[in-house]
Amino acid sequence: MRIIIIGAGLAGLIAARELDAAGADVLVLDKGRSPGGRLATRRVGGATLDHGAQFFTVRSPAFAKTVDDWLARGLVHAWNHGFDDGDGDSHPRYVATGGMNSLAKDLAVGLDIRCSTMAFAVRRDADSGDVSVAIDDGTSFEADAVIVTAPLPQAFALMIDGGIELDETLFRTDYDRTIGLLVRLDQAPDLPPSGGIQNADDVFSFIGDNASKGVSLEPAVTFHANPTWSEAHWDDDNDELVKQLAVAAHPWLGDATIVEHSLKKWRLATPRSIWPDPCWTTADGKVIMAGDAFAGPKVEGAHNSGLAAAHTLLA
Ligand SMILES: Cc1cc2nc3c(=O)[nH]c(=O)nc-3n(C[C@H](O)[C@H](O)[C@H](O)COP(=O)(O)OP(=O)(O)OC[C@H]3O[C@@H](n4cnc5c(N)ncnc54)[C@H](O)[C@@H]3O)c2cc1C
Structure with a gap:
């Protein structure tokens, strides 16, 4: 199975890892210079700062499994158990020891990821039902299925003229x-x-x-x-x-x-609003949308949505 994933943020990377492990031929495209999306870390002089996601909690068994692996490999550690505004609960607030972007770098190892590559359009051929992704240099890739993990307004721009039946309510999310x-x-x-x-x-x-x-x-x-x-x-x-x-x-x-x-x-x-299912799929199952607008606007939501997208294709 040839799968193209648009977006090497957490949702796209988790989907890619899961599909790669199942033997699929996966290509990930991202317009950014490196993987991570909103898992972002920047150097300012000799300092290192997370400038997207700051920390994360773990509430679901699926995410706990991934975080247990990160803990065992020393990639993450518990920062605290809540802040000083009364939100302290038993849930650890985890951070990535090398900065949040280091989690993306770790997930990217061994995957076929093309950065600085802007997907321009996702198209579905009306007769054959085949899907393809056009990129900014004018070339395009054929695929058995495409997973789009770009934030919804960007996903909409990619698919609006592509012959894909979209649920309009998806794109009212601001x-x-x-x-x-x-x-x-x-x-x-x-x-x-x-x-x-x-x-x-x-x-x-x-x-x-x-x-x-x-x-x-x-x-x-x-x-x-x-x-x-x-x-x-x-x-x-x-x-x-x-x-x-x-x-x-x-x-x-x-x-x-x-x-x-x-x-x-x-x-x-x-x-601002979250889709009720962890991902969205066209009737023929060839185009799937995932990301934090589906399973929750957090690191855990992006993870679980990427996983759901992969499992939908593998089902
Ligand atoms: C300022 C800020 C603070 C946050 N703080 C927290 C926090 O403390 N705790 C927490 O749990 N969560 C936090 N979050 C949320 C968390 O970062 C996100 O929920 C999660 O990282 C989203 O992952 P994603 O894969 O769904 O999307 P993204 O990380 O946005 O990945 C989407 C990817 O798609 C790529 N892309 C888009 N369009 C195209 C295209 N046309 N072609 C190719 N590539 C494309 C983008 O470059 C991007 O890499 C924060 C987010 C922000 C912005």
Whole structure:
């Protein structure tokens, strides 16, 4: 079976691994320079910062199986058991020791992944029912089935003119935006012992200390602006954004000073509504959509949706 997977984020990589293990011929395409999607880690000077997903929890047996393997191989560790805002429960908050993107790198080993490759269109031939994926250099790949894990607005753009019967309600999903400021500091910040704060104030939905996570050797903090702030300031000039976010970050820094910074804007950060099934399939089973808009807007949801997509094809 020849399967093309669009998107080397967690959903696409998990689907690819599962299908590869079952003997399928799998090709993964991603427009980014490297695999990971929203599992993203960036260097700022000598510091290392997660700038997409910050941590994850484990609630389902399927994800627990994967995380047990990551734990056994030292890829992840428990950061804390909740933050200091009363959300403490028995669930560990896990982080990837090498930064979240290291999980994508690990999953990618041995797979046929073409990065810097933008899928342009997914098409289904009306007569034969064959599916193909056209890429940005004008060539196209034939496949027995295609799994699309791009966020829904991007997936829609890929398939709208491809002769694929789509469920229109899938594409009414809008996404929250996130603007992030990554800062390297000259000393440790003034953050609570858990190392993170959720819904810190009117600006930040999350503040995470990458040194406390064990991800950065140097003091480094990720500040994520909440959806309301991010939307209101989306079109602001980048220098202005940095200035405003640095002022808002100041109370959380204690005596530390920002030595270096980096700005990151996620246009499609978090789906606002979740499809009731862990993936969506055309009637002929040749095009499957998966990703965190299906099984939940988190690392665990993306994992479980990718797995569901693979199992749908293998059934
Ligand atoms: C700022 C932020 C903070 C977050 N914090 C947390 C957190 O703390 N805990 C948690 O559990 N979750 C968190 N999440 C959510 C988590 O990161 C996502 O749910 C998960 O990583 C989504 O994985 P995915 O595979 O569904 O999508 P993605 O990771 O978005 O992967 C989709 C891939 O498709 C590729 N693509 C898109 N269009 C095309 C195309 N036309 N051709 C080729 N490739 C294409 C993209 O490049 C991308 O790599 C956060 C997300 C963001 C943005």
